[in-house]
Amino acid sequence: MSSHREAPEIAKDPVADSTDLYAFVSPDRPDTVTLIANYIPLEAPDGGPNFYEFGDDVRYAIHIDNDGDGHPDVTYELRFRSEVHDPETFLYNTGPITSLDSPNWNRRQHYTVTRVSGYGEHAVRRVLATDLACPPCNIGPRSTPHYAALAAAAIHPLPGGRRVFAGQRQEGFYVDLGSIFDLGALRPFQNLHLIPMAAAPGINGTQFTNVHSIALQVPITDLTRGHVRPTGVSDNRAVIGVWTAAYRRKAIIRQGAEPDVESGPWVQVSRLGNPLFNEVIVPMGDKDRWNALPPSADAAFAKYVAHPELARLIPVLYPGVFPNLAGLTAARADLMAILLTGLPTGVIPGFQNFTGPRPADLLRLNVAVPPATKPSILGILGGDLAGFPNGRRVRDDVTTIELRAIAGATYPLVNASYTPDAAAGVVTDGLTDSQAGSHVSYLDTFPFLGTPFSGFEHPAA
Amino acid sequence: MSQLSRRTFMVQASLAGAAAASGTAAVPLLTGAAPVAVPAPTTFLLHVRDVRTGEVAVLADAEEIVFRDSRLVASLLQALARTGRQ
Numbered sequence: 001m002s003s004h005r006e007a008p009e010i011a012k013d014p015v016a017d018s019t020d021l022y023a024f025v026s027p028d029r030p031d032t033v034t035l036i037a038n039y040i041p042l043e044a045p046d047g048g049p050n051f052y053e054f055g056d057d058v059r060y061a062i063h064i065d066n067d068g069d070g071h072p073d074v075t076y077e078l079r080f081r082s083e084v085h086d087p088e089t090f091l092y093n094t095g096p097i098t099s100l101d102s103p104n105w106n107r108r109q110h111y112t113v114t115r116v117s118g119y120g121e122h123a124v125r126r127v128l129a130t131d132l133a134c135p136p137c138n139i140g141p142r143s144t145p146h147y148a149a150l151a152a153a154a155i156h157p158l159p160g161g162r163r164v165f166a167g168q169r170q171e172g173f174y175v176d177l178g179s180i181f182d183l184g185a186l187r188p189f190q191n192l193h194l195i196p197m198a199a200a201p202g203i204n205g206t207q208f209t210n211v212h213s214i215a216l217q218v219p220i221t222d223l224t225r226g227h228v229r230p231t232g233v234s235d236n237r238a239v240i241g242v243w244t245a246a247y248r249r250k251a252i253i254r255q256g257a258e259p260d261v262e263s264g265p266w267v268q269v270s271r272l273g274n275p276l277f278n279e280v281i282v283p284m285g286d287k288d289r290w291n292a293l294p295p296s297a298d299a300a301f302a303k304y305v306a307h308p309e310l311a312r313l314i315p316v317l318y319p320g321v322f323p324n325l326a327g328l329t330a331a332r333a334d335l336m337a338i339l340l341t342g343l344p345t346g347v348i349p350g351f352q353n354f355t356g357p358r359p360a361d362l363l364r365l366n367v368a369v370p371p372a373t374k375p376s377i378l379g380i381l382g383g384d385l386a387g388f389p390n391g392r393r394v395r396d397d398v399t400t401i402e403l404r405a406i407a408g409a410t411y412p413l414v415n416a417s418y419t420p421d422a423a424a425g426v427v428t429d430g431l432t433d434s435q436a437g438s439h440v441s442y443l444d445t446f447p448f449l450g451t452p453f454s455g456f457e458h459p460a461a
Numbered sequence: 462m463s464q465l466s467r468r469t470f471m472v473q474a475s476l477a478g479a480a481a482a483s484g485t486a487a488v489p490l491l492t493g494a495a496p497v498a499v500p501a502p503t504t505f506l507l508h509v510r511d512v513r514t515g516e517v518a519v520l521a522d523a524e525e526i527v528f529r530d531s532r533l534v535a536s537l538l539q540a541l542a543r544t545g546r547q
Contacts, residue, residue: 251506251520263506264520 002173002398003272004041004206006279007287010270014040015055016246018272019211020173021062023242023363023391026217027371028445032161033223035062035076036215036394036447037244037272043168043210046455049092051137052168052212053109054080058246059266060214065241066225068356070296074223075116075123076216078166080134082109093136093143100133100153109134111166113158132156134167138210140456148451155446162218163446169213170450172394173275174440176429177205184310184317186403188430189423192318202430207440208458214244215447220367230368234345239353241342241362242391243273243295268292273361274339274389275398280310280406281339295360298340302359305339306331310406322421325408333414338389338405347413351385365391377432381409394448400432488516488529509534 004019005011022036037060043052054060059079063072084107086094095104110131117124135154138147155165179185179202185193187200221227223240230238250264271291272278281304282290290301315326337343340359345352353364372386377397379387381404388396404410407424441450505521515531 249523250525251508253506261504261506263504263522265523265525 002175002275003277003279004173007282007291008284009288010291013269015053016058016248016270017041018244018246018270020275021242021244021272021363021392022172022394022448023240023365024393025220025365025367025369025371025386025391026446029217030371031229032217032219033240033365033367034215034217034446034448035242036213036449037062038169038172038211038213038449039246040212041209042171042206043212043452044455044460045138045208045210045453045457046459048137048139048455049090050107051092051139052210053082053107053137054078054111054134054166054212056080056082056109057252057260057262058248060244060246062214062216062242062244064223065243065295065355065360065362066223066237066239068239068241068358070241070294070298070358070360070362072119073117073225075119076218077114077116078111078214079114080109080111080166082107093139096142097136097139097144097150098146100135100150105136108136113164128158128162129156129164132164132166137168138452138454140454142456144454147454151451160219160222162216162222164217165213165215165447167212168210168452169215169447170440170452171206171209171211172440172442172449173206174204174397174431175206175399176202176431178203180399180429184313186427186429188428189318189321192321194317194319200430202428204431204440208453210452211449213447213449215449217446224367233351233366233368235368236354238366238368239342239355239364240367241273241295241355241360241364243271243362245272245294246270268294271295273363275392276402277339277361280402281305281308283309295362296358298360299358301361302336302340305335305359306333308332308335308406311408314407318423321423322407324419324421325424328408328411328418330415332411334410335405337414338410343389343413348380348385351380351390353390363392364389381405394442397428397432400428403427403429488514488527509537512538 002020010017018039019041020038024034026032026034040052062076064074066073086106093104097105110133112130113128115126115128135151138144154167157163179187187202190197191199220229225237228237245268247266248269249262250267253261278287278290315322342354342364344354353366369385372384376382376384377395379396379401381401387393388398388401404424407427408420409424411418502521508518510516510518515529515534517530519526
């Protein structure tokens with residue numbers, strides 16, 4: 001998956017497990033950037049009576065690096081607080097929840113948003129809002145009628161033209177999980193697989209699941225170096241690097257029936273920049289370590305990008321289909337640029353998202369590129385400079401984009417003499433078509449991810 | 462680590478009077494540390510990181526203070542022995 005359960009330790013800690021990260025210039029307010037960090041993978045919509053919620057004991061952060069050093073210059077932090085109105089009932093709700101202050105809603109969450117400038121000892125913290133309400137989970141038509149309106153009421157304004165939403169959303173990431181994890185099979189091409197089967201359409205393995213989203217919409221000038229709004233794509237102040245991270249206290253003492261005692265510094269337990277980085281690039285023995293380190297330490301992982309395991313596997317799994325990729329033994333400077341430094345000027349006409357030579361897994365967004373009038377879910381590979389890997393929008397088909405890049409489709413960007421295999425330009429997990437959005441529903445305005453599935457209407461299979 | 466937090470911990474009687482027996486690394490010693498009158502946390506956690514060197518970490522709120530105090534560690538080991546756990 002993008003980053004769902006992508007490392008052994010975080011797979012056991014769902015509330016701190018970041019699943020997807022999005023960053024894009026907002027089509028509904030082009031002077032702003034929308035940042036979305038998803039947590040809690042693969043929520044079954046009917047997973048009650050203790051429905052999903054953020055961790056009260058987790059610090060959630062969306063970090064922005066605007067000077068290319070791999071350290072945060074701006075951070076938005078969220079902390080959550082749960083409360084139970086009636087401890088005498090086992091029920092999540094005792095009647096229809098028709099408003100965010102409904103007395104029928106028994107267990108609810110509120111949160112605090114803090115903006116941090118700088119990092120470490122020089123960080124300056126400013127609390128933007130406290131006691132903001134999350135919406136409930138989508139239970140069903142009796143418990144949460146008019147859910148879309150209920151969730152819309154949980155979009156809160158923040159000072160400075162910002163707004164925030166934190167709560168359950170429909171999973172926006174689509175991928176054929178079951179096939180890919182079965183020895184790298186891609187159903188449309190599995191007749192060509194080392195262990196062949198009849199070709200078939202792809203199946204979205206995350207369909208009918210939900211996630212918990214932290215969505216922020218903030219002015220571009222809130223994130224850029226010097227608080228400017230660059231208008232030229234070549235302006236190096238136009239590029240920001242985004243990642244999300246979750247932190248837990250260093251120590252916890254469990255006291256049985258008494259409340260736990262937590263103490264010590266916040267320790268990073270989860271991280272996500274580019275989709276699939278820790279999932280597919282970093283090997284099993286380093287995944288937990290990667291999750292514990294900041295992007296500024298990513299030089300240690302650059303070797304996995306330069307010589308990705310998947311690029312070696314593809315020609316083996318699909319014999320005779322990728323002969324040019326099989327012969328490509330040079331370091332993958334194309335992937336290094338896409339994932340670790342950004343694409344410098346001159347590689348793609350009219351575009352750059354270069355943050356400097358320091359390798360760091362950041363979701364890099366050039367904010368001077370306006371929202372596309374006719375977006376392509378293949379992003380830059382589809383000729384759409386407003387899509388991944390220039391940031392990431394909710395509909396972008398990042399699985400196919402990265403599959404094609406790793407298969408060699410982007411190597412000519414750095415070596416014009418290389419001819420990609422024909423298959424590199426068409427490989428997909430079978431969910432890439434003009435109707436890919438039909439697998440999932442989205443919103444055209446903030447917070448962009450769709451209304452979560454209700455447990456009544458979409459019980460777990 | 463902040464000075465405020467360091468002083469907060471030093472005010473604890475069990476630590477303030479303790480003298481470190483050895484230590485060559487960058488981990489600070491507590492020899493001669495004087496108590497400072499600042500509010501102490503009501504609860505904090507102590508982690509003996511290395512019995513051999515006497516390296517101890519104290520966790521309180523969002524802070525972590527690391528120092529060497531072999532005498533303190535020896536006392537803790539004696540307490541463990543008295544309870545039959547060693």
